Amino acid sequence: MKLHTQYSLKAFNTFGIEQSAENFVAVSSQIQLKEALSLKSFEQKFILGGGSNLLLTQPIKGLCIHIALKGINVIQEDDKTVLVEAMAGENWHDFVCWTLEQGYGGLENLSLIPGNVGTSPIQNIGAYGVELKDVFENCTALDRNDLSERSFSKKEAQFGYRSSYFKTEGKGQYVITAVRFRLTKKAHQINISYGAIKEALGDQETTPQNIANALIGIRQSKLPNPAELGNSGSFFKNPVITKTQYDQLLLTHPSLPSYPQENGEVKVPAGWLIDQLGFKGKRIGDAGVHAKQALVLVNYGAATGQEILALAIEIQATVKENFDIDLEAEVNIL
Ligand code: EPU
Numbered sequence: 001m002k003l004h005t006q007y008s009l010k011a012f013n014t015f016g017i018e019q020s021a022e023n024f025v026a027v028s029s030q031i032q033l034k035e036a037l038s039l040k041s042f043e044q045k046f047i048l049g050g051g052s053n054l055l056l057t058q059p060i061k062g063l064c065i066h067i068a069l070k071g072i073n074v075i076q077e078d079d080k081t082v083l084v085e086a087m088a089g090e091n092w093h094d095f096v097c098w099t100l101e102q103g104y105g106g107l108e109n110l111s112l113i114p115g116n117v118g119t120s121p122i123q124n125i126g127a128y129g130v131e132l133k134d135v136f137e138n139c140t141a142l143d144r145n146d147l148s149e150r151s152f153s154k155k156e157a158q159f160g161y162r163s164s165y166f167k168t169e170g171k172g173q174y175v176i177t178a179v180r181f182r183l184t185k186k187a188h189q190i191n192i193s194y195g196a197i198k199e200a201l202g203d204q205e206t207t208p209q210n211i212a213n214a215l216i217g218i219r220q221s222k223l224p225n226p227a228e229l230g231n232s233g234s235f236f237k238n239p240v241i242t243k244t245q246y247d248q249l250l251l252t253h254p255s256l257p258s259y260p261q262e263n264g265e266v267k268v269p270a271g272w273l274i275d276q277l278g279f280k281g282k283r284i285g286d287a288g289v290h291a292k293q294a295l296v297l298v299n300y301g302a303a304t305g306q307e308i309l310a311l312a313i314e315i316q317a318t319v320k321e322n323f324d325i326d327l328e329a330e331v332n333i334l
Pocket residue numbers: 126127128129232233234235236237238257269270271272273275280292293294295330
């Protein structure tokens with residue numbers, strides 16, 4: 001376990017922001033993680049996963065602990081299903097590809113989402129009608145207070161839209177070390193409810209691998225690859241508004257898309273609101289709004305976290321002024 005000082009985090013956040021950690025250590029085993037968490041010389045400790053949902057606006061004080069625990073194992077299986085455990089430091093998309101290569105179904109709609117396995121439950125990652133909670137069995141986490149290990153069932157994880165116990169009540173208390181997924185070996189529960197998927201599939205068979213390939217094509221056509229253009233996926237959550245407010249907005253904006261919620265409220269796409277206000281493709285210095293998806297903020301190279309944040313604040317204020325809707329950041333701003 002090597003301790004680095006004044007360590008650049010540029011390669012550790014998908015926005016590609018040049019920011020540093022006062023102290024940095026990468027841990028590749030549970031023992032190392034416990035050792036790092038118990039280092040008394042650092043008052044503040046920050047846990048860093050894949051850095052895909054993070055906007056760094058200042059240096060990280062104290063000790064930054066990068067979770068690099070690796071391993072994928074089948075821990076139980078029957079005729080129809082399989083329980084797969086992936087360690088927190090596994091790259092999410094590589095893990096999805098591994099499951100597809102084995103012929104397992106369940107993760108295909110979540111292909112190509114940046115980040116690591118360990119952070120996937122925190123914001124209950126989701127895309128194209130599927131959320132992590134649909135395949136989550138349980139996860140193991142270390143309590144940062146006493147270094148005890150505990151397991152969280154799906155119920156205990158309290159999943160919501162881009163939210164969980166780890167982002168709300170339990171925020172900052174636990175480090176997820178491994179996640180277990182219940183996947184299918186046959187009779188796959190496919191979800192091709194999004195028109196774009198059906199279109200991309202054409203007359204191909206609806207196998208998990210074919211669905212994943214179709215989705216990868218769709219995502220690549222509108223979402224920038226962080227390796228080429230720094231970004232953190234959707235910067236804001238899609239806001240949920242009252243039916244009354246939605247009906248009011250429809251009078252002036254008849255083409256406003258909507259996703260009705262079970263409780264009668266209406267989720268509206270933040271990307272659409274931002275796009276309507278002319279932000280798509282806008283660039284201020286090296287901070288910008290992606291030209292093909294207004295919900296994605298991008299770093300053209302040398303943007304600072306502060307510059308990206310200033311653009312996000314401008315977007316929030318303009319959306320508020322024009323639609324009276326509060327946009328909440330999905331990305332963690334540090
Ligand atoms: N739209 C526009 N202009 C834009 C962007 C979107 O008019 O610039 C409209 C689209 O035409 C569509 C609607 O807004 O009618 C929704 O757009 P899209 O299907 O691209 O999805 P989204 O709501 O912007 C969400 C997730 C994505 C996920 C996609 C597909 C959130 C915050 N984002 O985006 O997740 O990939 O659906 O399921 O829920 C992420 O969380 O990082 C992420 C990329």
